Amino acid sequence: MVLKTLTGNYAVATAVKLARVKVVATYPITPQTTIVEKLAEMVETGELDAEMIRVESEYSAMAAVYGAASGGVRAFTATSSHGLLYMHEMLWWVAGSRMPLVMAVVTRSIGPPWNIWTDHSDIMGQRDAGWLITFSENSQETLDETLKLFRITEDERVYLPGIVTLDAFIMSHTSEPVDIPDQSLVDAFLPPRKQPYVFKAGDPIVMGNMPRDLKWNMMVREDMCRAMERAKRVIEEADELWGKLTGRKHGGLTDCYRCEDAKHFIVGMGAWTGDMRDAVDHLRDRFGLKVGLIKVRYFRPFPSEDLIKWLNNAMSVVVFDRSVSPGAEGPLYIETVSSLASSGVRSPVKNVLAGLAGVDLAPADISNVMLASVEEVEELGAFKQRVTWFYGGE
Amino acid sequence: MPISIKDLPKEKYVLPGDTACPGCPENMGLRFVGMALGGKVILVIPAGCTSIIQGLAPGSGLNFPILNVPFASSDAVAAGLSAAKKILGEDAVVVAWAGDGGTADIGFATLSGSAERNDNIIHICVDNEAYMNTGIQRSSQTPLGAWTTTTVGGKKERKKDLPLIMLMHRIPYVATASVAYPIDFIEKLRKASTIRGFKYIHLHSPCPVGWRFDPMYTVTVAKLAVETGMWILFESEDSKVSISPSSRPYLDKSKRKPVKEYLSMQGRFRNVTDEVLKEIERQVDENWSTLLKLAA
Numbered sequence A: 001m002v003l004k005t006l007t008g009n010y011a012v013a014t015a016v017k018l019a020r021v022k023v024v025a026t027y028p029i030t031p032q033t034t035i036v037e038k039l040a041e042m043v044e045t046g047e048l049d050a051e052m053i054r055v056e057s058e059y060s061a062m063a064a065v066y067g068a069a070s071g072g073v074r075a076f077t078a079t080s081s082h083g084l085l086y087m088h089e090m091l092w093w094v095a096g097s098r099m100p101l102v103m104a105v106v107t108r109s110i111g112p113p114w115n116i117w118t119d120h121s122d123i124m125g126q127r128d129a130g131w132l133i134t135f136s137e138n139s140q141e142t143l144d145e146t147l148k149l150f151r152i153t154e155d156e157r158v159y160l161p162g163i164v165t166l167d168a169f170i171m172s173h174t175s176e177p178v179d180i181p182d183q184s185l186v187d188a189f190l191p192p193r194k195q196p197y198v199f200k201a202g203d204p205i206v207m208g209n210m211p212r213d214l215k216w217n218m219m220v221r222e223d224m225c226r227a228m229e230r231a232k233r234v235i236e237e238a239d240e241l242w243g244k245l246t247g248r249k250h251g252g253l254t255d256c257y258r259c260e261d262a263k264h265f266i267v268g269m270g271a272w273t274g275d276m277r278d279a280v281d282h283l284r285d286r287f288g289l290k291v292g293l294i295k296v297r298y299f300r301p302f303p304s305e306d307l308i309k310w311l312n313n314a315m316s317v318v319v320f321d322r323s324v325s326p327g328a329e330g331p332l333y334i335e336t337v338s339s340l341a342s343s344g345v346r347s348p349v350k351n352v353l354a355g356l357a358g359v360d361l362a363p364a365d366i367s368n369v370m371l372a373s374v375e376e377v378e379e380l381g382a383f384k385q386r387v388t389w390f391y392g393g394e
Numbered sequence B: 001m002p003i004s005i006k007d008l009p010k011e012k013y014v015l016p017g018d019t020a021c022p023g024c025p026e027n028m029g030l031r032f033v034g035m036a037l038g039g040k041v042i043l044v045i046p047a048g049c050t051s052i053i054q055g056l057a058p059g060s061g062l063n064f065p066i067l068n069v070p071f072a073s074s075d076a077v078a079a080g081l082s083a084a085k086k087i088l089g090e091d092a093v094v095v096a097w098a099g100d101g102g103t104a105d106i107g108f109a110t111l112s113g114s115a116e117r118n119d120n121i122i123h124i125c126v127d128n129e130a131y132m133n134t135g136i137q138r139s140s141q142t143p144l145g146a147w148t149t150t151t152v153g154g155k156k157e158r159k160k161d162l163p164l165i166m167l168m169h170r171i172p173y174v175a176t177a178s179v180a181y182p183i184d185f186i187e188k189l190r191k192a193s194t195i196r197g198f199k200y201i202h203l204h205s206p207c208p209v210g211w212r213f214d215p216m217y218t219v220t221v222a223k224l225a226v227e228t229g230m231w232i233l234f235e236s237e238d239s240k241v242s243i244s245p246s247s248r249p250y251l252d253k254s255k256r257k258p259v260k261e262y263l264s265m266q267g268r269f270r271n272v273t274d275e276v277l278k279e280i281e282r283q284v285d286e287n288w289s290t291l292l293k294l295a296a
């Protein structure tokens, strides 16, 4: 193992190399660009033995890696924001084809107005396509999770594509020390690629023609849901194995920080869970408040069981969302509430919409939100407002 | 090397159970692809009539490996697939088989990108001059004056010259073909399959449903297109253009049958005025003279 200072984007590129990816097709968009550039350089110098297809759009990037994966090799792409939206149709096709494939998404807001800073609008717009979606907190987790996704997506219990996300700039362009595993360790962790079928000349299989019975079409969707359920176990196993090999476990679908005796909970995902840890420490050490953090590592499959387990007796829950569905609320909130309600957990849950369009949210802001929330719940036994918009610095 | 029908493989690639309309040109084209390239082919097929012609899963009326893909994506998928086969050291001819919509309109950026990169695939545009799968709407390949459900008074614009646009990509191989000239098409396919890089073949495919003629006349109509000079068979290797033997007689304008004969066989041209007819005739001459300049 080597310790190297890497940006999140270079951590992704390093993982792609270690996974021995054979075809890369990408189209540049800020702030994903340095992934493309790094991979192009690696291919050019022979450091990465792969074909690089320098496509003319993200739509073609996803199409090309889908073609490569269908042909039997490990393939990779990366994008962000408008690029991800441009891929949308292909994302559904890849998932419905049950084709294992890994993509990195540097989460960035959607225009108008033009904006290159982070929020989760882009990735949340893809949540129903059938891809596994994981959020990372730091470059180490980005690298580890990218590698794990190859193993998880190629497990026959799953056979679905997966996305590793990293927040624009906060992670994509921030350098941190990253432990880079040895190639031999990665080779031991990642078995040779498995996939449900491979296109070859002379073998007349057909993918995607209309079914004789519409029920089969519906069953494709049902089976994807079952695969997502099974993926939960596969994700845990991958984390266990990775932990054994490297000494690093990030948690399965969630990571709970100082939750054991917590009464009040923060729920969040992505880069700012690091700030949320600081806020938890501050609230506990300075104010003696029993606050815990549930970091949602996987949004798909959604960690309902974990949330129910941790929040069963919560006095209050504040869910931070970095995107919103106009006409409803933040997606993490919606799904948290739905999970809790489905098992009769009646803790008060509030949605804080913050950090959209890259608006900064400091650890102190998170602490302040939590102080006010705890006070409100202790006084009223409930939240006055289900949803609040928070612009920070108040 | 001249090919004769009796030397062609007898193996069937279009099977009973396909769901094409009677007289379907796409089906004919696929049969010729099978005869030309047989078991070497992997087809990548975007939305269009051929999505349906395959028949219903879990069966298939086509005896090829087929990856069905979204409408605009075929060449990029084919490029990735071809890259995978190269890496794995497997022999395969990856063919994107797309309609005129999937080629010239919604798929055009993908096509152009792939051609410019010189991806190692064959793109066949099966051109029935409209979006037939969705019920006969106009495309950029619909000719001037033709009725479609979105040009009920006849199309006001002329057909975009896609083979020439592809020629200007300076790819190693460009050809036009017609379902009425299978040997010519098969020879072109075989040649294309021996060339590395991007190969483009534009297959003229009269559709009885959309063009409004009796299904027994698919070949007759396709032949007339060539004999009137409306469709010119040519090929270009490394940008050297040559008119194919079946079209060579019509270099001489006097040998061409009257355009009117071609139009009058098709209900879609029923309301073409004399003025539009004249314009179509003028365009035929213009198309020939442009091509001959390139062939010179």
Ligand SMILES: Cc1ncc(C[n+]2csc(CCOP(=O)(O)OP(=O)(O)O)c2C)c(N)n1
Pocket (backbone or CB within 6 Å): B047, B048, B049, B050, B071, B072, B098, B099, B100, B101, B102, B103, B128, B130, B131, B132, B133, B134, B139
């Ligand atoms: C993105 C998208 N837009 C529209 C459609 C609907 N659609 C399916 S096939 C088709 C037309 C196909 O026309 P063409 O490519 O000429 O092939 P043909 O059906 O004539 O063989 C359209 C518009 C689609 N499948 N996907």
Ligand code: SF4
Pocket (backbone or CB within 6 Å): B020, B021, B022, B023, B024, B025, B026, B027, B049, B053, B128, B132, B133, B207, B208, B209, B210
């Ligand atoms: S509409 Fe035309 S091209 Fe489509 S299946 Fe029928 S005959 Fe063939």
